[in-house]
Amino acid sequence: MTIIALGFFCLYNTSSRAIINKESNFNKWIQFIPLPGEYLGVGLLIFAYLLFCVVYGIGGGILLATVTLMTIGSLVVLLHPLQHFKWRHLFIAFIISLVLETFIF
Numbered sequence: 001m002t003i004i005a006l007g008f009f010c011l012y013n014t015s016s017r018a019i020i021n022k023e024s025n026f027n028k029w030i031q032f033i034p035l036p037g038e039y040l041g042v043g044l045l046i047f048a049y050l051l052f053c054v055v056y057g058i059g060g061g062i063l064l065a066t067v068t069l070m071t072i073g074s075l076v077v078l079l080h081p082l083q084h085f086k087w088r089h090l091f092i093a094f095i096i097s098l099v100l101e102t103f104i105f
Contacts, residue, residue, distance in 0.1 A: 002097045004065065005072045007044030010037050012076055019081040
């Protein structure tokens with residue numbers, strides 16, 4: 001789930017229509033040179049889909065990854081323009097999610 005969130009966030013930041021926070025160096029880099037960000041985002045999404053397919057099977061993995069992508073995507077689109085969350089909050093959520101995914105599965 002964390003990999004899908006990072007992949008979608010990379011693709012979201014490469015969009016020209018998105019409201020992008022200019023405070024972060026990562027956001028500035030992806031907006032200034034969007035091609036590596038697009039490759040990174042698509043690569044992360046493909047990798048996440050492959051992991052879901054390995055863990056849950058072909059049909060279940062694709063379905064679960066798509067539902068996760070829709071959920072994470074809607075949260076990013078709704079919450080990121082508000083600029084309520086800072087990088088520290090996202091990093092803490094990333095670490096908690098990664099630890100939970102590692103120990104549960």
